[in-house]
Amino acid sequence: MPTINSSVLRGLCVIIDPEVAGGRSEEEIARLAIEGGATLIQLRDKRREKGLQLEVAERLMRVCVGPNLRLIINDHVDLALAARADGVHLGQKDLPVAIVRRRLMRQGIIGCSTNNVEEALRAQADGADYVSVGRLFPTTSKENIRPATLETVRAVKAAVSIPVAAIGGITEENIDAVLAAGADMVCVIAAVVAAADPREAARRLSARIAAHQAGR
């Protein structure tokens, strides 16, 4: 298992999807999210050519500098390796965690989308550094269509020893319930990326996470 500053995986993860960015550059959104307290930035681009994505990832790498801050790439392990990003996030239909850990990325962060305890336990056994659980609430971004509940978060948290991330429609209104269910990390897309003030949106969410962790 790679050495990871574990606080990176116990904070706010902002997923930057250019389709949600509303014209702002990826690095501008990342910069604002980081100023607001995000510890993990994930680039998710399902559409554009990988040469272009590499340029974006390299620009993000210059923004994601700091001891308590990492950049990971959704799905494209080759892009992560090419950009020297800190890791990847894999869905259940992407390359399998076990093979990526063994053959492509011995050192980097590997996160894995899960929807139930069985998938979470397998991801942990296969070498994932964290699992995400979702989609918890209705969301404007169309990915992660399988629903999960706060009960799923509770059950996964009880089952695995690696950090558990919650994802899907998390906002200021419901984040406390998500944290109370046991989420170590909270992943958001639109709540920060599409916010009028991404820095302030990230700051408010990060503050709730910090408050919850201080009270544990």
Added chain:
Amino acid sequence: MPTINSSVLRGLCVIIDPEVAGGRSEEEIARLAIEGGATLIQLRDKRREKGLQLEVAERLMRVCVGPNLRLIINDHVDLALAARADGVHLGQKDLPVAIVRRRLMRQGIIGCSTNNVEEALRAQADGADYVSVGRLFPTTSKENIRPATLETVRAVKAAVSIPVAAIGGITEENIDAVLAAGADMVCVIAAVVAAADPREAARRLSARIAAHQAGR
């Protein structure tokens, strides 16, 4: 530069695109193409989830066994590494050859799509094992939209020392002209994959390549 049986890159390359396969499995087409004399099989899948593509690539790896036969993957270097395929083919908008050679694939075959002498020289300098030149003729598969001519093949062949592949609408009718222009390898998609008898289609094309090379 990796050691590659150079005859692999001086024969018939069959690009298997599931969108053109007309319901036949990728490994069935590969098996027939190989029986017909193909030396390089390329899996090109721009659509499906990478987990599924990995299963396809692993099945193809079991078919592509032999000293004078290789399997490469279009675009997805991570898939190639995960499947332990023999290499990749990169377009001008995919990850750059230089970065893939340096950071991801020191040993495998790297091919690169080019459209002119400048791109071909850069691909060679960056570590490509072969360059393809196209699209030469109108084609039913919609990729490779930039046109090139037999004169481009001639100019690229004169400029580079690595094998030159020709691609785009190559058939029994025009393959002799393509070979006469200096192509070392001929890449086809529909001419074999969509043929009523892929084995026979590959056999006829391979025979023309062999005849040309014997007469050089």
